[in-house]
Amino acid sequence: MTLTCLCGGIAVTTPGKPAFLHACNCDLCRKAGARWGYFDPAEVSVTGASATYRRGDKPEPGVDVHFCQTCGATTHFRMTPAAIAKHGDVMAGVNMGLADEGDLVGVEVRYPDGKAWSGEGAFGYYRKARVIGADC
Secondary structure (H helix, E strand, O other): OEEEOOOOOOEEEOOOOOOEEEOOOOHHHHHHOOOEEEEOHHHOEEEOOEEEEOOOOOOOOOEEEEEEOOOOOEEEEEEOHHHHHHHOOOOEEEEHHHOOHHHHOOOEEEEEOOOOOOOOOOOOEEEEEEEOOOOO
């Protein structure tokens, strides 16, 4: 799949659909308007210049969120160097909100309660998951 920001200045290519999406309710994800799909970083390519945001309200932020400098659309995230040193380069997030929902039919959307998550261990969910296209 190749997804672009609103103006087309950034393109993010993935090997296909993600296994699932996260529509997290934490301030970062909610305000970024992101529905994250997760991929192996080696399988994601990005073209175009992006700016980054690293949250300042956490002692050890785990990701740098990338967005288009022209249209402002959130496109993807990469783990911070500190997170990579701690966990390995194991994940890249792609904002699947850039995709047409019809291209994501069959993908489960999960709703993690990031707002209540401490940052350690598993998190709960604030609503039941749904499968895109199953509710039509």
